[in-house]
Amino acid sequence: MITIHKALQEARDKLENKTATPLLDAQVILCHVLKVDKLYLIMHKERILTKEEVYEYNEMIKKRLCGVPVQYIIGKQEFMGLDFHVEEGVLIPRPDTEILVEKVLNSIDKDDKYNIVDIGTGSGAITISLAKYMEGSHVYSIDISKKALDIAAKNAESHGVLSRITFLNGSLFKPLNDIGVEGQIDILVSNPPYIPTADIENLQIEVSKFEPKLALDGGEDGLDFYREIINTAPKYVRSGGLIALEVGHDQARRVIELMKEKKGYVDIEITKDLSGIERVVSAGIKF
Known part of the structure; x- marks a missing residue:
């Protein structure tokens, strides 16, 4: 027995x-x-x-x-006090990413209504948390993976926020081109792939073997997606809007440099976690 x-x-x-x-x-x-x-x-x-x-x-x-991650085995992961269904093919939400969501929530009046874009939906952790805690707002949630969007939609339905979210399939800003939101976005948030390509094989087996490389690979220096987001965001985010990006280890200063090279970014800030590690770079948009 x-x-x-x-x-x-x-x-x-x-x-x-x-x-x-x-x-x-x-x-x-x-x-x-x-x-x-x-x-x-x-x-x-x-x-x-x-x-x-x-x-x-x-x-x-x-x-x-x-080596299968515990979250895939049990099929869920907690994030921002909410349970999210996860399975192979979608990135597992990390506690570190809660700092990104908290930065947005602490930067706005939660009673106001906002148009939000989340690039890189994954399981929907960021999108759904923002929709849940910013009840009058609408989130345009983008991912290149149809499987990720399917899982995110199920999570959104289970948390009662599906009507506050528009899920869009495609790469980066491309899905926004057909829905007429240029200059109308109040908040842009993203936890993009930021692992340098050569470093992926050296990650823990739980990550390197089982989590989707599409959600990890940030190109040769890990900054490919930041360059595209920072270059294109001012086309969609209104003057007075906010952009908040999760960053990888030792990437914050380089992401700030990219913002400074592009006109329109003001009040650039770094948010650290409780261990003092730089986790989020945020900035205002001003024309």
């Missing part, structure tokens, strides 16, 4: 040298199988698992041993 305690112990031992957080991974997966929270595992550690539960748990642990 396998108890909760024994199942966790065995899974942790298997994962010990395979992941950075073996016990946490084991707990999160078992919580998913049993449909309980972590406190339940602690309070009921002698509960005996059924054969079906043991089988399902072991199959999921096998996937984790192969």
